[in-house]
Amino acid sequence: MNREKIRLGIIYGGKSSEHEVSLRTALSVIKAVDAAKYEVIPVFVSLEGKWIRGEALTGQLPETIAPLRLTDGSTDKAEASAGKSLAKSAVASPFTLSQDVDVIFPVIHGPNGEDGTIQGLLELANLPYVGTGVMASAVGMDKWMMKTVFAQVGLPQVNYIGLLRSQWEKERDTTMDRIEQELGYPCFVKPANMGSSVGISKAKNRAELAQALELAARFDRRLIVEEFVKARELEIGVLGNEELVTSVVGEVIASKEFYDYEAKYKGAGTELQIPAQVPEHVAEEIAQIAKKAFQALDASGLSRVDFFWNEENDKLYINEVNTMPGFTPHSMYPLLFQAAGISYPELIDRLVRLAIERHADKQRNAVEAEGLD
Numbered sequence: 001m002n003r004e005k006i007r008l009g010i011i012y013g014g015k016s017s018e019h020e021v022s023l024r025t026a027l028s029v030i031k032a033v034d035a036a037k038y039e040v041i042p043v044f045v046s047l048e049g050k051w052i053r054g055e056a057l058t059g060q061l062p063e064t065i066a067p068l069r070l071t072d073g074s075t076d077k078a079e080a081s082a083g084k085s086l087a088k089s090a091v092a093s094p095f096t097l098s099q100d101v102d103v104i105f106p107v108i109h110g111p112n113g114e115d116g117t118i119q120g121l122l123e124l125a126n127l128p129y130v131g132t133g134v135m136a137s138a139v140g141m142d143k144w145m146m147k148t149v150f151a152q153v154g155l156p157q158v159n160y161i162g163l164l165r166s167q168w169e170k171e172r173d174t175t176m177d178r179i180e181q182e183l184g185y186p187c188f189v190k191p192a193n194m195g196s197s198v199g200i201s202k203a204k205n206r207a208e209l210a211q212a213l214e215l216a217a218r219f220d221r222r223l224i225v226e227e228f229v230k231a232r233e234l235e236i237g238v239l240g241n242e243e244l245v246t247s248v249v250g251e252v253i254a255s256k257e258f259y260d261y262e263a264k265y266k267g268a269g270t271e272l273q274i275p276a277q278v279p280e281h282v283a284e285e286i287a288q289i290a291k292k293a294f295q296a297l298d299a300s301g302l303s304r305v306d307f308f309w310n311e312e313n314d315k316l317y318i319n320e321v322n323t324m325p326g327f328t329p330h331s332m333y334p335l336l337f338q339a340a341g342i343s344y345p346e347l348i349d350r351l352v353r354l355a356i357e358r359h360a361d362k363q364r365n366a367v368e369a370e371g372l373d
Contacts, residue, residue: 009101128359191220
């Protein structure tokens with residue numbers, strides 16, 4: 001093993017509806033890293049929660065998603081063959097990440113990936129990892145908590161109602177009455193803890209509201225209902241730990257009612273305009289609010305911050321912070337920084353350096369009270 005190279009572990013897959021998205025992200029990262037700098041160690045998490053480590057990649061990188069579906073030998077020969085060299089040495093038994101890698105890039109999206117759970121595991125293993133820490137990941141994943149934090153620091157948001165699934169199931173009419181009185185129609189209903197627009201619906205009447213709440217409740221016990229504002233959807237990338245850099249502003253122009261899962265990952269006619277055609281003062285305000293939101297969560301590494309801009313009254317609303325945004329070369333976050341002059345491979349390099357830097361800073365924290373007065 002060449003110790004001059006950084007051993008970069010890529011954890012991907014996961015037990016969520018965004019499993020396939022994670023596979024695409026992992027493949028993109030693995031193909032983009034400089035083989036002269038990195039020895040890539042793929043670690044696959046199956047939909048059943050099984051962790052499987054593939055052999056180190058030192059130059060011959062996979063060309064399709066198929067090799068990234070590591071097998072422990074329990075699948076048929078055809079599937080195992082698709083895994084090629086990755087599958088040949090895949091390890092399903094326990095392995096020690098802290099002895100195998102120098103830094104981790106976790107690209108599991110959604111629950112059990114960007115909600116602080118895997119970050120907590122990596123903290124316990126005392127490993128540097130790309131992206132935001134436990135607290136910020138958990139708050140950033142839970143839209144209800146995120147909005148609470150944003151309100152505390154005075155960031156502009158649309159009106160919303162947070163409720164529990166049990167409330168909806170026990171008091172359906174009362175819940176819908178409140179939503180109608182406080183938010184009106186149309187409104188958006190979302191599971192609080194889910195990414196990639198999974199489980200989100202736009203309700204235009206009471207019947208659609210009931211259907212939307214039922215759908216959202218399938219994915220989480222905490223739900224969010226937001227008022228509708230006629231606005232353009234703008235996004236910006238943030239990069240850094242304490243010294244932050246923002247990308248250009250981009251715009252999502254969805255051909256459907258809203259930017260849903262199909263639009264994000266299957267095209268569906270959605271257009272990404274980079275840079276967005278907005279006045280300079282709007283772009284500047286977006287950058288300022290994005291940094292403030294990033295700091296309010298105590299985020300680190302990377303985040304994509306999404307906004308609504310009502311062009312008629314020139315009012316901005318922060319929508320959410322995505323602490324592990326889509327990260328293929330065709331995803332919004334890398335494209336925004338590419339337009340700002342930072343290429344995809346360079347972006348990966350910077351994120352790895354930021355992870356190592358943040359980990360080193362954490363090692364300065366005292367762990368014992370000895371000698372302290």
